[in-house]
Amino acid sequence: MGAVMAGTSSESALPLLAGKVAMVTGAGQGIGLGIAWELAWAGARVVVAELNVEAGQGAALALTSAGLDVTFVETDVADPASSARAVQTAHERYGALDILVNNAGITTFKDMFEVTPSDWDKLMNLDLRGLFFASQAAARVMKEAGGGVIIHISSNHALATLPHSEIYAAAKGGVNALTRAMALSLGPHGIRVLSLSPGFTDTPHYRRWLAERGEAETERAVNALHPAGRINTPQEIGQLAAFLASDNARALTGVDITADAGLSARLYTADGF
Ligand SMILES: NC(=O)c1ccc[n+]([C@@H]2O[C@H](COP(=O)([O-])OP(=O)(O)OC[C@H]3O[C@@H](n4cnc5c(N)ncnc54)[C@H](O)[C@@H]3O)[C@@H](O)[C@H]2O)c1
Numbered sequence: 001m002g003a004v005m006a007g008t009s010s011e012s013a014l015p016l017l018a019g020k021v022a023m024v025t026g027a028g029q030g031i032g033l034g035i036a037w038e039l040a041w042a043g044a045r046v047v048v049a050e051l052n053v054e055a056g057q058g059a060a061l062a063l064t065s066a067g068l069d070v071t072f073v074e075t076d077v078a079d080p081a082s083s084a085r086a087v088q089t090a091h092e093r094y095g096a097l098d099i100l101v102n103n104a105g106i107t108t109f110k111d112m113f114e115v116t117p118s119d120w121d122k123l124m125n126l127d128l129r130g131l132f133f134a135s136q137a138a139a140r141v142m143k144e145a146g147g148g149v150i151i152h153i154s155s156n157h158a159l160a161t162l163p164h165s166e167i168y169a170a171a172k173g174g175v176n177a178l179t180r181a182m183a184l185s186l187g188p189h190g191i192r193v194l195s196l197s198p199g200f201t202d203t204p205h206y207r208r209w210l211a212e213r214g215e216a217e218t219e220r221a222v223n224a225l226h227p228a229g230r231i232n233t234p235q236e237i238g239q240l241a242a243f244l245a246s247d248n249a250r251a252l253t254g255v256d257i258t259a260d261a262g263l264s265a266r267l268y269t270a271d272g273f
């Protein structure tokens with residue numbers, strides 16, 4: 001297509017999210033923390049909605065020490081009333097809520113014959129039910145304001161999975177289905193809804209998983225599954241989230257963006273192919 005014509009690319013040199021207010025759930029560590037950093041660097045004021053008070057306060061302190069505008073709100077996303085309070089606090093503190101990133105989630109990998117109703121409820125209450133009601137609370141505010149963006153952090157397990165991951169795969173598959181339905185319901189109100197599905201990402205959660213399996217050897221095996229021999233960092237997922245939340249991604253709603261560092265591009269993993 002050649003060079004971009006004057007006036008057709010980004011209209012200004014302002015940071016991507018200048019003037020925006022964002023809330024990131026589970027932003028005390030891992031992917032959520034990476035997202036909080038990148039949204040804030042992109043100009044957004046950020047609410048860290050986190051269950052773990054120490055982690056949430058630590059994240060807020062680290063970002064504010066870097067000169068970024070961040071507020072921690074103790075939040076249990078598994079409790080819809082708690083999410084609604086966090087949305088209200090964000091609105092009172094900053095006068096708006098333009099972006100919600102539903103990142104908080106837990107993972108359960110367990111032999112399906114050993115899964116209990118309580119395992120099912122615990123994961124679903126956060127990863128699917130909690131995510132929906134946090135979105136509902138935020139969408140009410142966004143609808144009043146005439147627009148916004150909701151990004152669900154899903155997983156590549158929504159698309160293809162492994163044995164013993166029934167609850168997690170079902171929840172994340174549900175998240176991707178919710179993305180489509182919510183995009184249709186909220187589109188008329190100027191609200192875009194996307195899911196962002198990371199593959200392997202180097203977080204404390206991933207490090208715990210590695211440690212259970214013999215860290216160095218498993219890490220080498222995981223890296224080898226990826227075209228560039230490396231997995232995602234939380235910062236990279238954060239950079240994608242900042243782009244998706246920005247007006248530069250206006251063309252996207254109701255779809256999933258899979259960010260798996262090329263893992264799913266490979267057809268076979270057997271030796272000799
Ligand atoms: N790390 C990966 O490889 C990977 C891959 C695909 C998808 N994901 C998804 O990314 C998201 C974050 O994963 P991670 O690896 O950073 O996890 P993590 O366990 O490292 O961090 C999760 C954060 O969420 C917080 N949290 C837990 N329960 C909460 C609740 N009820 N309310 C509010 N906050 C709560 C935790 O305190 C923690 O700070 C999850 O939704 C996960 O399914 C992760």
